[in-house]
Amino acid sequence: YWDASHNCSAFVIGRRAELTRCSDDGEPSGTAGRPMLEVLLGEGICNVAVVVTRYFGGTLLGTGGLVRAYGAAVKAGLENSRVAVMRYGTRLRIGTDYSDIGRIQYILGKRGLLQENAEYTDRVSLETVVAAEEEERLKKELTEATGGRAVLEAVDRYYFIDKG
Known part of the structure; x- marks a missing residue:
């Protein structure tokens, strides 16, 4: 807000607040x-940034009033936000024939993994996002369940919101 009197900010980066x-x-x-x-440090959250915008309206708050107002604004913002846990993982593309798709869907469902971008042509292709620490176990389980017929390909690696 270019016309605001003040755009005050704070951020915490890193699991142990390495950069503030x-x-x-x-x-x-x-x-x-x-x-x-x-407020951010007291809540123990990380990898977050906040900006509080204030338009001066002629009322002097004094230093104590400013401290309370800015702290309360961040608290209110956090109370009305959803804190998400980010995990590093892999978008995995799974290709198979129709005879194995039921087993694959069962395994993904049992692990709580979403099936995305499904394509049904002469073969079936779908994608799922799996946490990095679970990737090798999932690949092994899918390979064993399909007798090695499933083709598994890492499409991308990135951080994602853990919905669990």
Whole structure:
């Protein structure tokens, strides 16, 4: 918001808060960014950034009022947010014939893995996202269940939101 009086910010990066920063953006020193950062650190969440935008309306809050207002804004934002757990994993493409698709779907369902981008042509192809630490076990189980007929290909590796 370019026309705002202040866009104060704070962020925490890394599981052990290896990198933290905050900005008062023109508010008196220590009255905005630091209280915002303290809320984030107190909640124990990481890899998060917050910005609180304030338009000056003529009412002077004083330093104590600013500290309370900025901290309360971050608390309210967190209360109305969903904290997600990110996991590193692989998008795995599975190709098979129709005779093995039931076994594959059963295994994916048993593990709580979603089936995505299914294509039914002369063969069946589908994708799923699996956590990195589960990938080799899943590949082994699918290979054994299909007698080696399933073709497994890692399409991409990235962080994803763990819905479990």
